[in-house]
Amino acid sequence: xxxxxxxxxxxxxxxxxxxxxxxxxxxxxxxxxxxxxxxxxxxxxxxxxxxxxxxxxxxxxxxxxxxxxxxxxxxxxxxxxxxxxxxxxxxxxxxxxxxxxxxxxxxxxxxxxxxxxxxxxxxxxxxxxxxxxxxxxxxxxxxxxxxxxxxxxxxxxxxxxxxxxxxxxxxxxxx
Amino acid sequence: xxxxxxxxxxxxxxxxxxxxxxxxxxxxxxxxxxxxxxxxxxxxxxxxxxxxxxxxxxxxxxxxxxxxxxxxxxxxxxxxxxxxxxxxxxxxxxxxxxxxxxxxxxxxxxxxxxxxxxxxxxxxxxxxxxxxxxxxxxxxxxxxxxxxxxxxxxxxxxxxxxxxxxxxxxxxxxx
DNA sequence: GGGGTTGGTTCAATGAACGAACCGATGCTG
DNA sequence: CAGCATCGGTTCGTTCATTGAACCAACCCC
Numbered sequence: 001x002x003x004x005x006x007x008x009x010x011x012x013x014x015x016x017x018x019x020x021x022x023x024x025x026x027x028x029x030x031x032x033x034x035x036x037x038x039x040x041x042x043x044x045x046x047x048x049x050x051x052x053x054x055x056x057x058x059x060x061x062x063x064x065x066x067x068x069x070x071x072x073x074x075x076x077x078x079x080x081x082x083x084x085x086x087x088x089x090x091x092x093x094x095x096x097x098x099x100x101x102x103x104x105x106x107x108x109x110x111x112x113x114x115x116x117x118x119x120x121x122x123x124x125x126x127x128x129x130x131x132x133x134x135x136x137x138x139x140x141x142x143x144x145x146x147x148x149x150x151x152x153x154x155x156x157x158x159x160x161x162x163x164x165x166x167x168x169x170x171x172x173x174x175x
Numbered sequence: 176x177x178x179x180x181x182x183x184x185x186x187x188x189x190x191x192x193x194x195x196x197x198x199x200x201x202x203x204x205x206x207x208x209x210x211x212x213x214x215x216x217x218x219x220x221x222x223x224x225x226x227x228x229x230x231x232x233x234x235x236x237x238x239x240x241x242x243x244x245x246x247x248x249x250x251x252x253x254x255x256x257x258x259x260x261x262x263x264x265x266x267x268x269x270x271x272x273x274x275x276x277x278x279x280x281x282x283x284x285x286x287x288x289x290x291x292x293x294x295x296x297x298x299x300x301x302x303x304x305x306x307x308x309x310x311x312x313x314x315x316x317x318x319x320x321x322x323x324x325x326x327x328x329x330x331x332x333x334x335x336x337x338x339x340x341x342x343x344x345x346x347x348x349x350x
Numbered sequence: 351g352g353g354g355t356t357g358g359t360t361c362a363a364t365g366a367a368c369g370a371a372c373c374g375a376t377g378c379t380g
Numbered sequence: 381c382a383g384c385a386t387c388g389g390t391t392c393g394t395t396c397a398t399t400g401a402a403c404c405a406a407c408c409c410c
Contacts (some may be wrong), residue, residue: 008202011324011332014206014269020333024398027197028182028329031189040357047185050399055358061272065279076407078356086279092299094189096268101192104261107322110188124267125300148184157186168187199367215388225368230389251376253387 003090020064021090025049029057031094033067034137035160036170046156066090078125083167091137091166101121108147116141116165139167195239196265198301200224206231206269208242209312211345213255221331241265258342266312270301278307283289283322291316291340315341 006014007022028047036044043054056143058081061067067081103111114121115150116129116139127134143163146149152158155172181334182190182197183331196202203222212218220230232257236242270288277284290303291314316326318338319325327333330347 010203011322011327012273013276013281014201014273015203015276016280017272018202020276020280021272022197022199022202024197027193028185028187028190031187037182037214041355044357051358052360052400053398076356089275089279093268093271096271096308097192097196098187098189100264100268101188101190101195104264105195106188112185119237125302147186152186216386219388227369227390228367249386301392 019032020060020066023057023060025053026061027056027094027097029054029061030066030083030090033081033083033087034091034166035142036164036166036168037156038082038169040077040081042156042170042172043081045154046160061087080169083143086100088167092126095122096124106147109145111145112123112143114141114143115139135167138168142166192334194273195235195241198232198235200228201232201236202269202272204229204236205241205258208256208258208262209269209341210317211339211343212331212343213257213344214253217331217345217347220258220329221335236262251254263312265338267301270297270309271299274299281322285318285322286320287318289316289318290314313340317341 004040007019007082021030025047029043029049032046037046040054040058043049043058044051047054049057058069062069063086064085064086066087069079069082070082072080074080091124102121112121115131115135118128118130119141120128122135122140123129125134126140141163142160142165144161148161149157150161152161156170159170182194182225196205197262204218204224207218207221212221215233218224218233219226222229233242235242237244237256239261240259241261243259244254245257247253247255287296290304290306290310293303293305294316295303295305297310297315298304300309301315310345316338317334317335317340323336324332327336331345334345334347
């Protein structure tokens with residue numbers, strides 16, 4: 001999106017938000033970041049996004065304070081992109097968008113999101129119906145559903161098959 | 176978006192959703208539709224969107240069952256685009272996106288959303304804190320906030336200045 | 351020194367968005 | 381009835397973004 005950043009004419013916080021996360025690929029990058037993806041190459045293979053676009057989006061998101069670039073090892077110098085509070089604050093949006101997509105345009109249940117403390121499936125607003133609280137993102141347990149390909153090609157998808165909490169860094173199995 | 180519909184490689188209901196509502200302008204069209212905008216020209220002047228793009232988006236949204244084209248007068252034949260249940264189901268997404276935009280990237284409060292029955296401002300999930308219920312979209316009262324330009328140029332923005340319920344058709348003041 | 355990995359940048363080709371012009375159907379005015 | 385306005389588009393040349401392939405620099409290990 002953002003051809004000339006034309007949404008500026010709009011007096012609306014939805015337009016403000018879309019100027020930042022409304023570009024192609026951006027929300028999928030944020031989804032992956034919330035799932036625990038942190039490294040350039042992992043985004044690349046999981047999303048199938050062109051390299052130049054990924055680099056652009058990571059810079060934009062970093063500049064907007066949604067991701068943070070952080071060195072996790074010297075020699076060879078390697079950086080990772082980790083989520084900030086701003087990205088975490090997008091979880092309800094991402095969640096409700098996914099729910100809408102599943103209800104209206106998806107055949108099978110692809111993933112379950114549960115309250116890690118009690119195992120109850122999350123309600124539509126990210127709350128736990130059993131505990132009657134809004135579940136913090138780091139306490140959301142993501143599990144594969146019956147509709148998910150049990151043997152995907154790329155290693156990131158494979159790592160995301162195991163039940164895991166959100167935000168927890170993805171560990172790619174080196175073969 | 177949707178250059179070659181590349182999200183198809185993604186096994187994810189968020190990606191499914193973004194294939195439909197992730198294109199430039201689309202979510203703003205849906206926002207306006209939820210606000211009560213129904214006519215081609217009203218979308219045009221309120222969004223400042225190129226005509227060809229608007230026509231394309233309206234067709235796409237109609238084909239996806241999110242809007243419905245309906246004749247509201249013969250002679251001259253005029254159609255309007257009205258929201259369906261699928262569009263209404265996007266309200267929580269639109270709402271949370273707007274909330275995120277306001278909290279992180281907007282200076283002032285532009286609009287208030289209240290429970291029409293009791294006047295209480297909506298909580299983050301579209302619920303009424305006082306009544307402890309999720310407020311149906313048609314019972315959401317939209318009011319201008321202090322940050323909103325009190326004398327906008329286009330007639331649709333002017334019509335949206337008055338307190339009004341969501342989904343209620345916009346009536347443009349003919350001068 | 352050779353080969354591999356990571357995290358990019360560059361570039362030509364393609365596709366989408368933009369904005370201005372045009373158009374058909376109809377109604378309104380004089 | 382002629383002339384002009386409105387609504388809801390379509391057409392088209394220009395500009396901008398995305399794509400995918402190639403290239404590259406830094407570093408590691410053998």
